[in-house]
Amino acid sequence: MAKVLVIGAGIAGIASALRFRKKGYEVIVLEANSYPGGKLHAKEQDGFRFDLGPSLFTMPHLVTELFELFNKQPEDHFQFNQKTNICNYFWEDGHRFNAISNKQDFINTAAKSFNEPAEHISKYIERNKRKYDLTASLFLEKSLHKLETYLSRQTIHAILQIGILDVNSTLNKINERSFKNPKLVQLFNRYATYNGSSPYQSPGIMSMIPHLEMDFGTFFPKGGMHQISLSLYKLALDQGVRFNFNEKVERIIIENNSATGVKTIKKNYLADKIVSNMDIYPTYKQLLPNEKSPKKTLAQERSSSALIFYWGIEKEFPELDLHNILFSASYEKEFSTIFRDKTLFNDPTIYINITSKENPTDAPKGHENWFVMINAPGNYGQDWEALKKRARKNIILKLNRILKIDIEKLITTEHVLDPMGIESNTSSYRGALYGAASNNKYAAFLRHPNFSRSIKNLYFCGGSVHPGGGIPLCLLSAKIVDDLVPETITHA
Numbered sequence: 001m002a003k004v005l006v007i008g009a010g011i012a013g014i015a016s017a018l019r020f021r022k023k024g025y026e027v028i029v030l031e032a033n034s035y036p037g038g039k040l041h042a043k044e045q046d047g048f049r050f051d052l053g054p055s056l057f058t059m060p061h062l063v064t065e066l067f068e069l070f071n072k073q074p075e076d077h078f079q080f081n082q083k084t085n086i087c088n089y090f091w092e093d094g095h096r097f098n099a100i101s102n103k104q105d106f107i108n109t110a111a112k113s114f115n116e117p118a119e120h121i122s123k124y125i126e127r128n129k130r131k132y133d134l135t136a137s138l139f140l141e142k143s144l145h146k147l148e149t150y151l152s153r154q155t156i157h158a159i160l161q162i163g164i165l166d167v168n169s170t171l172n173k174i175n176e177r178s179f180k181n182p183k184l185v186q187l188f189n190r191y192a193t194y195n196g197s198s199p200y201q202s203p204g205i206m207s208m209i210p211h212l213e214m215d216f217g218t219f220f221p222k223g224g225m226h227q228i229s230l231s232l233y234k235l236a237l238d239q240g241v242r243f244n245f246n247e248k249v250e251r252i253i254i255e256n257n258s259a260t261g262v263k264t265i266k267k268n269y270l271a272d273k274i275v276s277n278m279d280i281y282p283t284y285k286q287l288l289p290n291e292k293s294p295k296k297t298l299a300q301e302r303s304s305s306a307l308i309f310y311w312g313i314e315k316e317f318p319e320l321d322l323h324n325i326l327f328s329a330s331y332e333k334e335f336s337t338i339f340r341d342k343t344l345f346n347d348p349t350i351y352i353n354i355t356s357k358e359n360p361t362d363a364p365k366g367h368e369n370w371f372v373m374i375n376a377p378g379n380y381g382q383d384w385e386a387l388k389k390r391a392r393k394n395i396i397l398k399l400n401r402i403l404k405i406d407i408e409k410l411i412t413t414e415h416v417l418d419p420m421g422i423e424s425n426t427s428s429y430r431g432a433l434y435g436a437a438s439n440n441k442y443a444a445f446l447r448h449p450n451f452s453r454s455i456k457n458l459y460f461c462g463g464s465v466h467p468g469g470g471i472p473l474c475l476l477s478a479k480i481v482d483d484l485v486p487e488t489i490t491h492a
Contacts, residue, residue, distance in 0.1 A: 010038025012461040013277030015478035024488030032248035037229030046413040131208035166204025174204035196303025201439035259458040281429035303434035305419035312413035348374035378430030434469025
């Protein structure tokens with residue numbers, strides 16, 4: 001039986017392992033950590049459960065279809081609920097807005113809340129849908145690095161309507177042209193952070209991201225986000241995929257311009273195919289030190305990272321939901337500070353995720369588990385201890401102002417994760433959450449392909465390669481690799 005080695009048990013690595021197994025390959029996943037899931041992991045502390053990584057779940061069909069590959073009923077193994085409320089938004093002047101997932105309800109409530117003509121919002125949302133419909137099969141579901149992708153009828157159709165894609169304008173400029181109210185502009189600007197970019201630099205095509213929430217919906221997995229990776233890990237085990245944890249890969253073995261195996265801290269493995277779910281930068285720098293690296297790709301600006309405080313809170317807040325945003329009063333300055341100055345802004349936008357709203361057992365009765373995150377630059381050798389201390393103070397002051405509380409008195413337990421920790425735990429270069437940033441119109445084309453042009457039998461998946469970061473795109477990267485690889489071969 002032909003063999004595949006998958007480097008890394010992140011969500012894309014597990015998905016790739018499943019797809020190769022379906023094709024009849026023997027599959028071994030090699031993981032440096034002691035657990036599966038990569039960034040999609042969890043922690044229990046003092047009676048609280050925290051999802052450590054991604055907190056937003058969209059496009060659940062990309063998870064359920066992996067169960068269906070093996071004729072499994074997804075609901076028997078993985079359950080989730082759709083949210084009626086996307087996110088609660090807060091501003092310093094006391095303005096609050098609850099974004100409803102139903103498109104028409106969102107239009108009506110947003111028009112009233114922001115004193116914005118409903119037709120402006122409706123037109124904007126419809127344009128986002130058209131962008132997605134035109135480009136999804138090109139940018140998200142196929143390799144951008146294969147000629148046949150560009151010869152399809154749909155690609156030609158998209159090119160003929162390139163004006164609607166707004167690639168020559170920034171997301172912020174598109175939003176400013178679309179709305180009168182600066183708060184509504186800010187609300188839609190935040191979607192640039194879904195791939196770790198700045199709305200003042202990323203192209204206007206990024207406005208299609210809200211479409212994923214409004215037309216496809218947002219969801220919450222029963223048991224928390226970590227259940228996404230755990231359920232797929234269990235499925236992989238059931239299908240005979242082997243996982244070797246605490247086994248760091250040191251090098252990919254190359255013979256005659258072909259990947260033939262890997263060297264780990266324990267032994268050498270031979271294989272017919274190699275798939276790296278490791279960040280593309282350390283893949284080349286550490287695992288392929290003697291091979292020519294794609295300098296332009298590796299030199300791309302990295303996405304933002306995050307500073308996250310995991311707090312056990314001795315109180316319940318009815319005004320908060322699963323997803324909450326407390327906006328900075330100076331949004332443009334915040335992003336300039338992060339991407340240009342490589343430091344933290346003193347008035348950060350705060351994201352609070354509270355899974356105990358959906359899964360009450362995640363916190364003791366009368367308590368809540370707060371995942372408190374601010375956007376941060378990558379790890380460039382900053383004094384993170386000093387930055388964390390300052391950020392904690394600024395976050396608490398902002399929470400106190402907006403929520404009219406003394407939050408510090410309510411914190412019963414704390415865990416902190418900074419960009420340096422993210423880099424160390426997940427091998428993400430500089431702690432970038434999404435690999436390269438999308439701060440220019442060519443970013444999608446500069447992402448590394450899902451295959452090697454110079455090394456046979458070597459493939460790549462995960463958030464640092466095409467089509468990008470976040471759970472849906474990571475799962476799609478595995479799907480693209482699947483499309484590139486033939487069914488298993490039979491050895492003589």
